[in-house]
Amino acid sequence: MILLLWVVSFLGSAPIVQDTVVLSEVEVYAPKIERFAQGQKIQVWDKKSLENFEGRALSDLLQEQSPVFVRQYGAGMLASPSFRGTSAGHTALFWNGLPINSPSLGQSDLSILPVLAMDQVSLQFGNAGALFGNEAIGGSIHLENQLQFAKGFQASLFQQVGSFGAFKTRAMGSYSTKKISSTTKIYREFSKNDFPYQDLGQIGTPEVKEDHAAFEQLGLVQDFGWNINSGSQLKAAFWLNKSDREIQPVMGSNTNDQQEDQSLRAVLDYYRFGSGSVWNVKTGLVKDQLIFNGSTSRTGQYFLASDYDKTFSGKLAMKVGMRFTQIQADLSSYSTSDQRVEIYQSTKFNLGKNYTLSLNLRELVYQDQFAPFSPSIGLDWEIWNHQRSDLLLQSSFGRGFKVPTLNDRFWVPGGNPELLPEESWSGELGLTWKVKGNVNWSNQLTYYRMSVDNWIIWLPQGSVWTPDNIKHVSNQGIEYQGESSGKTGEWDWVLDWSYTWSRAVTTSGIGESDPAIGKQLPYTPQHQANAKIAVSRREFSSYLSTFFVGKRSVTADNPRMMPSYQLFNLGFSYRQLTWGKLSIPVSFQINNLFNTDYQVLYLRAMPGRSFQFNLSINL
Amino acid sequence: MRFKFNQLVGALALSLFFFSCENSEPEQPLGAYEQGILIMNEGNFGTNDGEVYHLDPSTLTLKPNVFETENLRPFAGLLEDMVSVNGTMYLVANTGKVEVVDAGTFKSLGAVSGGLDQPRSLEVVGSKLFISDYGPYDASYATPDSYVAVVDGLNGGMVTKKIEVSNKPEDLIAFGKYIFVAGSEEGKVEIIDAEKEEVIKVLEVDGHPAQFFEIDGTVWLYSTDAEEVYFQSFHMDNLTKATTNALPVANATGRIAFGNDNLYYLITSTGWPDFEDGVSRVSVVGTELDLDWITGSGFYGIGYDKVRNELYLANSNGFQGNGTVTVYGTDGTEKRDFEVGRGPSGFLFY
Numbered sequence: 001m002i003l004l005l006w007v008v009s010f011l012g013s014a015p016i017v018q019d020t021v022v023l024s025e026v027e028v029y030a031p032k033i034e035r036f037a038q039g040q041k042i043q044v045w046d047k048k049s050l051e052n053f054e055g056r057a058l059s060d061l062l063q064e065q066s067p068v069f070v071r072q073y074g075a076g077m078l079a080s081p082s083f084r085g086t087s088a089g090h091t092a093l094f095w096n097g098l099p100i101n102s103p104s105l106g107q108s109d110l111s112i113l114p115v116l117a118m119d120q121v122s123l124q125f126g127n128a129g130a131l132f133g134n135e136a137i138g139g140s141i142h143l144e145n146q147l148q149f150a151k152g153f154q155a156s157l158f159q160q161v162g163s164f165g166a167f168k169t170r171a172m173g174s175y176s177t178k179k180i181s182s183t184t185k186i187y188r189e190f191s192k193n194d195f196p197y198q199d200l201g202q203i204g205t206p207e208v209k210e211d212h213a214a215f216e217q218l219g220l221v222q223d224f225g226w227n228i229n230s231g232s233q234l235k236a237a238f239w240l241n242k243s244d245r246e247i248q249p250v251m252g253s254n255t256n257d258q259q260e261d262q263s264l265r266a267v268l269d270y271y272r273f274g275s276g277s278v279w280n281v282k283t284g285l286v287k288d289q290l291i292f293n294g295s296t297s298r299t300g301q302y303f304l305a306s307d308y309d310k311t312f313s314g315k316l317a318m319k320v321g322m323r324f325t326q327i328q329a330d331l332s333s334y335s336t337s338d339q340r341v342e343i344y345q346s347t348k349f350n351l352g353k354n355y356t357l358s359l360n361l362r363e364l365v366y367q368d369q370f371a372p373f374s375p376s377i378g379l380d381w382e383i384w385n386h387q388r389s390d391l392l393l394q395s396s397f398g399r400g401f402k403v404p405t406l407n408d409r410f411w412v413p414g415g416n417p418e419l420l421p422e423e424s425w426s427g428e429l430g431l432t433w434k435v436k437g438n439v440n441w442s443n444q445l446t447y448y449r450m451s452v453d454n455w456i457i458w459l460p461q462g463s464v465w466t467p468d469n470i471k472h473v474s475n476q477g478i479e480y481q482g483e484s485s486g487k488t489g490e491w492d493w494v495l496d497w498s499y500t501w502s503r504a505v506t507t508s509g510i511g512e513s514d515p516a517i518g519k520q521l522p523y524t525p526q527h528q529a530n531a532k533i534a535v536s537r538r539e540f541s542s543y544l545s546t547f548f549v550g551k552r553s554v555t556a557d558n559p560r561m562m563p564s565y566q567l568f569n570l571g572f573s574y575r576q577l578t579w580g581k582l583s584i585p586v587s588f589q590i591n592n593l594f595n596t597d598y599q600v601l602y603l604r605a606m607p608g609r610s611f612q613f614n615l616s617i618n619l
Numbered sequence: 620m621r622f623k624f625n626q627l628v629g630a631l632a633l634s635l636f637f638f639s640c641e642n643s644e645p646e647q648p649l650g651a652y653e654q655g656i657l658i659m660n661e662g663n664f665g666t667n668d669g670e671v672y673h674l675d676p677s678t679l680t681l682k683p684n685v686f687e688t689e690n691l692r693p694f695a696g697l698l699e700d701m702v703s704v705n706g707t708m709y710l711v712a713n714t715g716k717v718e719v720v721d722a723g724t725f726k727s728l729g730a731v732s733g734g735l736d737q738p739r740s741l742e743v744v745g746s747k748l749f750i751s752d753y754g755p756y757d758a759s760y761a762t763p764d765s766y767v768a769v770v771d772g773l774n775g776g777m778v779t780k781k782i783e784v785s786n787k788p789e790d791l792i793a794f795g796k797y798i799f800v801a802g803s804e805e806g807k808v809e810i811i812d813a814e815k816e817e818v819i820k821v822l823e824v825d826g827h828p829a830q831f832f833e834i835d836g837t838v839w840l841y842s843t844d845a846e847e848v849y850f851q852s853f854h855m856d857n858l859t860k861a862t863t864n865a866l867p868v869a870n871a872t873g874r875i876a877f878g879n880d881n882l883y884y885l886i887t888s889t890g891w892p893d894f895e896d897g898v899s900r901v902s903v904v905g906t907e908l909d910l911d912w913i914t915g916s917g918f919y920g921i922g923y924d925k926v927r928n929e930l931y932l933a934n935s936n937g938f939q940g941n942g943t944v945t946v947y948g949t950d951g952t953e954k955r956d957f958e959v960g961r962g963p964s965g966f967l968f969y
Binding site: 200202203205250252255256294295413414457459460464466510514515516554556559560603 | 666683694712718757889890939
């Protein structure tokens, strides 16, 4: 509370307007994911809206501010996304256009993707095999670094100090002219993570301190852009992230697992701009190394891709491309390699001024097998667009697929090379209604249906576990998001809220008598909601946010339900503290304001109330 | 008085059962959970949802989650073994603890929570608990530091000593002041002197030792390898190996139930690529050798109700959720089935 008072005491000080030279903003080019994604729900956080999550992980952002449910295996531990009732492996993850999911696991751990390493996060919901390829079944996540030209020299230091020994630092420096642009970020996130919790696994359920969940993350992000000439541009990005974690044991266990993850991701893009056209050549690599209790798994993915995007007229735009992927894997139990080739095309038609239709197609071949041919069509229909309000109808229908992971196919013992790709069809219908005025409103309502077939699960066969294409799952749901903003006196305010209903049901399982049939998938809440109010007055701002996660079952047949929970977060920030030429924004946050005791997954302890104080120094 | 799930002391249990019915001596009345059938559900790795179910075989009333119901907290462990000695029930969790409860009420009496790694089974001699433990995994998932832990106190407490034994000790059986240890990985039986708390003898045996049982004051061992199963007995006076009976039952898992008329029921599992599970019915003294008495898949735990002459066979249902138990008559016909907890792995018949 001392910190809180300290921050509040700055409220009285008069803001000092900083002198800045306004230069023309020229962004380094990056293709927009929504360009051919007509009819699909997309949610975007820009750099500014990510600020409240600096020092936290991508998993926190998704859980607290989106319809995605994040399965968290403890505080700072493995966190995997579930889009629209699908599993963690049904989410494609891209970094600057490069797919970065682990090829052996077929998923990513969102807890080791620190928000302070990225500039923009976008989510796309529903099947998008045609647009984004492998694993885009429930949806996809797109992380972008953004570069600008002609900004001169900028530097900043971010420091966070928080409860349970959290100490997180990022230093950033950038330099750009009209010709070149370079940004370097280095960061370290450390937490002792020794939060108190009630240990249900011990006699008397005493309150104990978590003593095996400390983590450290180190990272380096380097972005580089070069305007070669007026018609071509080169862009490079490099991201090294290393995390070292004590794995928090499930209550009742006394494991001392240690996990080290190291990822190196690099991408190089060449863009050539013609009249209405962009030609892109992309190459990149993703190398992951995971050491679990001394046992090492290494994978490498190497990409070479090219596409050509041409706008023929106001009515027609088209993009065609192909990508080669070479995968190398060396795990404790097997070594293998895999080659993938995919070709894709996207076409967009403007039918009159109110209708935009897109058709996307993709075919992927891996080793000597064809993944399901994936088409999608989408429609944006502006039912009306008046000065004061507009109403947009979006609808899309498409297919998604997932190539079985390398572990599914080659793990010894049990790997099953005969596995078929998982595949899915989904369709959605959405309405977005926006009203502009003294008070702005927007409401978005989406209904979706999805069916996933050949869903792979691992089952014990005697003493050996082996995967098979067992399940068929039917999903449907409603996602509603609303936002309202306005000004009352000197206060600007923004209110947003959302509600998600998700029904994901096993329709066929292990044999006809599988008790899971007709029941909600495990760890898939039917109800989720969140809300946030943010107010600001000059350089002071504050927010109060909450999110609710409904009941969810531990297993597919639903005998044991985990209780719902609702958490609140509160934050204050003051942006205009200065010292000479330096601006020193400060902020203070309280997470889990009411110290609510909760578990996301059964017997995985989560922290109660925590405080964090953030200070930046910007030059 | 000592019961251990799945063991031939069932015969003893049966006699005591009738004894307690017929004789109205002012003995302590049996608690609710000291009658009928306890079903041990191991739980799922990483979820720690092991639990005990109770079945009243006369009314077929099933009580789920007995531990959580009686103690208002989850069991929070993988339940590896249940051992009942003199009215005290020891619930051995291979996730690193032993919960001690009253066998009649299942109310918590204590725990062994510090110092254990992957406990497998437990025995009581005098006022000491002996707990077989794999020890920690090393980087290549081997367990070179297996031990038998000693705890002084019938209601648990701290581990006072670790007696080093061969890799992956499983079942224990006490005989007088001696404890026999089933050294499953290296094919050994170690004999511990409970007073000295040290291994006094190591016997080489056939197969991978799985489970001990007792017939007429003699300790027997059931062990398995890929091609055969072995029933070996020991001389109890000089603690040496006595007889060995080998039977051609391939792919036995080590799970066994002891029926009436000296019939034994063994779970088998072929593994990759056929994945066929079965129950073989065999006899050591007789000639019975029915390798495919029951066939199917997903078989996990097995037990035999000697009072009603019924075989209880548990199916894990792939650990995706709760398991099921199917009850068979002596002719191998299915009588009924019912849902139990996750990973049903054993039974205790009072």
